[in-house]
Amino acid sequence: MNNSENLCNSIKDELEALLKEEEGGACTAQILLKEPMRLHTTFRVGGPADLFVTATPSAAAKIRQYCVKKDVPFLVVGRGSNLLVSDRGLHGVVLTLENDLEGISVEGQEIMVSAGITLAAVSRVAQQYGLKGLEFASGIPGTVGGGVVMNAGAYGQEIRDVLTKVTVCTKEGDLQEVPAEELRLSYRKSIIPEREWIVLSAVFSLEKDDPEKIRSRMEELAVRRKEKQPLEYASAGSTFKRPEGHFAGKLIEEAGLRGFAVGGAMVSEKHCGFVINTGDATADEIYRLMMLVREKVRESSGILLEPEVKLLGFDGGNHS
Ligand SMILES: Cc1cc2nc3c(=O)[nH]c(=O)nc-3n(C[C@H](O)[C@H](O)[C@H](O)COP(=O)(O)OP(=O)(O)OC[C@H]3O[C@@H](n4cnc5c(N)ncnc54)[C@H](O)[C@@H]3O)c2cc1C
Structure with a gap:
């Protein structure tokens, strides 16, 4: 065993001991x-994480402190649906919260939900309760x-339209309730990464509607997505943000890059705003394609x- 493996093993042992003690068993x-x-x-790319941890929100706070x-x-x-992780992988602990459906509860027009639950699951529950606002x-x-964190949005709506508050774990491991207004949610942005908070749970405030109407809106949006997006390939959705007054996909198409490829990474022929993994791409190929697209779009339109x-584990990325 080399030094790095020894270190990872001892972190694992210490974390397990800590969590056993905290959780009494x-x-x-x-x-x-x-x-x-x-x-x-x-x-579907990215090298190894030293320690990949799946935890409950309460264990997450202890792990953060450690x-x-x-x-x-x-x-x-x-x-990992908005991440490009380098082939070298990630050092330290990479934590993900459990996707435990018991972490959803509904009270009147509010839904309280644990942060590891998928948006698909919470919008399905909202539909069943006849609550509209999360169809998007x-x-x-x-x-x-x-x-x-991303203030995710689609079809003219975004998370900030329905979010009331979140519970976060601070860098020190303290739990704090933060009203949505204080998160400074804007286009695919919030203050959460710079504060280094973990979002543990969220509360959404929705409106009453007929469950069948909600279901048909969800189905309609799913059809539109399938028609427009290359869902048959691995991707991270829109690769670039929408520059003000433009559409990234259109600028990429106008730069002549439809179907442009680097190894197994390709600008989708169906939707130029998506870089896709055609099967065996490496993270490095995706990264190089993204940088080439940026360069060529800047040459053709003047727009960067x-x-x-989120680029992780690359030079200049936000995690090394
Ligand atoms: C086919 C496809 C379609 C997509 N369509 C859309 C779309 O229509 N609209 C849209 O906005 N996005 C879309 N996306 C992008 C992506 O799904 C969203 O950005 C989504 O919100 C990311 O969620 P995630 O849980 O996968 O987060 P990740 O990609 O795992 O992480 C994203 C960021 O959030 C941080 N993060 C994640 N969880 C927490 C937490 N609990 N606490 C603190 N920080 C956290 C991570 O560190 C990272 O910085 C699409 C992606 C794909 C693959």
């Missing part, structure tokens, strides 16, 4: 060593936590596209 978190991130991202105290790099992810989120393949996808 069995350790509820699952801790995997050198877990390939390609199994946890919708792009990492700060021991100076272990820490990152929280959801379904039913086809977004991420979690509630990732959706809040900003990635919407």
